[in-house]
Each structure stands twice: as C-alpha cells, then as structure tokens.
Amino acid sequence: xxxxxxxxxxxxxxxxxxxxxxxxxxxxxxxxxxxxxxxxxxxxxxxxxxxxxxxxxxxxxxxxxxxxxxxxxxxxxxxxxxxxxxxxxxxxxxxxxxxxxxxxxxxxxxxxxxxxxxxxxxxxxxxxxxxxxxxxxxxxxxxxxxxxxxxxxxxxxxxxxxxxxxxxxxxxxxxxxxxxxxxxxxxxxxxxxxxxxxxxxxxxxxxxxxxxxxxxxxxxxxxxxxxxxxxxxxxx
Numbered sequence: 001x002x003x004x005x006x007x008x009x010x011x012x013x014x015x016x017x018x019x020x021x022x023x024x025x026x027x028x029x030x031x032x033x034x035x036x037x038x039x040x041x042x043x044x045x046x047x048x049x050x051x052x053x054x055x056x057x058x059x060x061x062x063x064x065x066x067x068x069x070x071x072x073x074x075x076x077x078x079x080x081x082x083x084x085x086x087x088x089x090x091x092x093x094x095x096x097x098x099x100x101x102x103x104x105x106x107x108x109x110x111x112x113x114x115x116x117x118x119x120x121x122x123x124x125x126x127x128x129x130x131x132x133x134x135x136x137x138x139x140x141x142x143x144x145x146x147x148x149x150x151x152x153x154x155x156x157x158x159x160x161x162x163x164x165x166x167x168x169x170x171x172x173x174x175x176x177x178x179x180x181x182x183x184x185x186x187x188x189x190x191x192x193x194x195x196x197x198x199x200x201x202x203x204x205x206x207x208x209x210x211x212x213x214x215x216x217x218x219x220x221x222x223x224x225x226x227x228x229x230x231x232x233x234x235x236x
Contacts, residue, residue, distance in 0.1 A: 097169035100144055100152040103129065104168065104176075107138065112208040113180045121211055132216055146217065153213055154222065160206040179204050 007027055008019060098104075107129040114120065124130035129138050139146060159166040160178045168174040179202040186197045214223045 097174070098152050098155075100149045101168055101174075102142055103138065103144060103149060104152070104156075105174070108212065109176065112205055112212075121208070121215065124212075124216070130216070132218055135216055150213065150217055150219055150222075153209055153217070157206060157209050157213070160204070160209070176205070178206060 004019070004024075004027055007023065011023060013019060013023075107127065111124060111127050111129065127134070129135045136146070139149065156166045156176065163178055165178070166176045168176055182199045182201040182203060183196040184199050185194055187193070188195050210222075210226065213219050214226065
C-alpha cells in the first residue's frame with residue numbers, strides 16, 4: 001500500500017497545502033480494505049490448514065487412476081502379409097518425444113526465430129550449431145546421431161509443406177507451428193525498459209529448415225531433390 005506522501009505526490013499536492021478530505025477518506029478506506037484482506041487471508045489459511053490436517057489424519061484415499069489405451073497396431077511385412085511382423089500399443093506413443101528434441105528445442109528453434117529473412121543465416125556461424133563442425137560437437141555430447149537429426153528435420157519439413165503443426169513431444173504436448181511471430185525490440189513508455197514486442201507479422205519456418213539441411217547438415221540427397229524440384233518448377 002502506498003503511503004500518504006506518495007498519494008500526495010501522485011495528485012501533485014503542494015507540500016504547503018492541506019490534503020483534501022476526499023483524498024484522505026479514500027486513503028484511509030484503502031488502508032482498512034488492505035488490513036481486512038490480510039486478516040481474511042490469515043483466517044482462510046488457518047481454516048484450510050485445519051481441515052487439510054483433519055483429512056490427512058483420517059487417511060483420505062487417493063482416487064485410482066486408470067490408464068486409457070487405444071488398442072494395438074499390427075505391422076505386416078510386405079513380403080509376408082499374412083503374418084504379423086510387430087505389434088505395438090498405440091497408447092505408448094503418448095509418452096514419446098522425437099529423438100532430436102534436445103537439439104531442435106534448445107538450439108534450432110531459437111536460431112530460426114531470430115530474424116525474418118534468410119539473409120540472417122549468414123550469422124548462424126555464431127551459434128553453437130551454426131556450422132557443420134559445431135553441430136557435430138553438440139551431437140557428440142548427446143545420444144543423437146546426425147542421421148537421426150536429419151530424418152527428424154525431414155519429417156518436420158514434410159509436415160510444414162502441408163501447412164500442418166508438427167508434434168515434437170506427445171507427453172508434453174510440445175508442438176511446433178509452421179510459422180513464428182516477428183518480434184521487435186522497443187522501449188516500454190512506462191518502465192523505460194527494452195522489451196520484445198510482437199509486430200503482427202509471421203514468417204515461415206520451412207525455408208530455414210530446408211536451408212539448414214543443405215547448408216549445415218550438408219545432406220546431398222535433399223539438396224539434389226530441392227534443385228531438381230526448383231528446376232521442374234522453372235521449366236513448367
């Protein structure tokens with residue numbers, strides 16, 4: 001709660017003037033309300049602690065949780081379609097995260113969402129995964145192989161080409177959208193502090209994943225497919 005001096009300063013009352021009665025009444029009313037609120041908070045906490053201890057003493061049983069299952073998926077070998085090659089519970093997928101989540105979440109997504117245009121990729125070299133060598137150094141500290149990261153990025157690209165959200169983790173419901181909002185560093189007129197503010201513009205992530213796969217991971221097969229597709233579109 002602000003003091004009376006602070007209230008006088010807000011209303012720009014001269015130090016030689018008497019505080020108006022209506023402002024004094026409002027100030028005292030605010031003080032009474034704050035004291036009453038603190039008192040009610042203490043009373044509520046006291047009653048809560050009392051009833052909680054009583055319930056705990058009586059040994060309240062925890063409700064039994066039942067795991068929801070979605071059946072089993074059977075996978076067949078094309079050469080022997082009559083036989084089941086592998087069976088897998090569909091609910092097991094709920095606890096999964098893609099293998100490359102630590103690299104994508106910690107390094108790639110923050111790297112891609114800085115700057116709107118692809119010209120910003122010239123500054124990727126300053127990142128911990130901004131070059132092929134630095135990426136390999138990061139992968140050495142994890143259990144993730146370059147092939148696994150490449151395949152995960154290709155799966156993300158396939159989803160983004162359909163303008164669909166890619167689910168990074170099923171258990172945590174962590175999703176990656178095909179676009180990201182642009183932020184601009186501005187000064188807050190009230191606090192005079194620098195803050196990142198959304199401009200309302202969005203940029204696609206798809207071109208950056210493609211460029212990273214070609215420029216940093218150096219996937220020759222994907223690069224050849226991209227060039228071939230661009231060539232077909234040019235001559236179409």
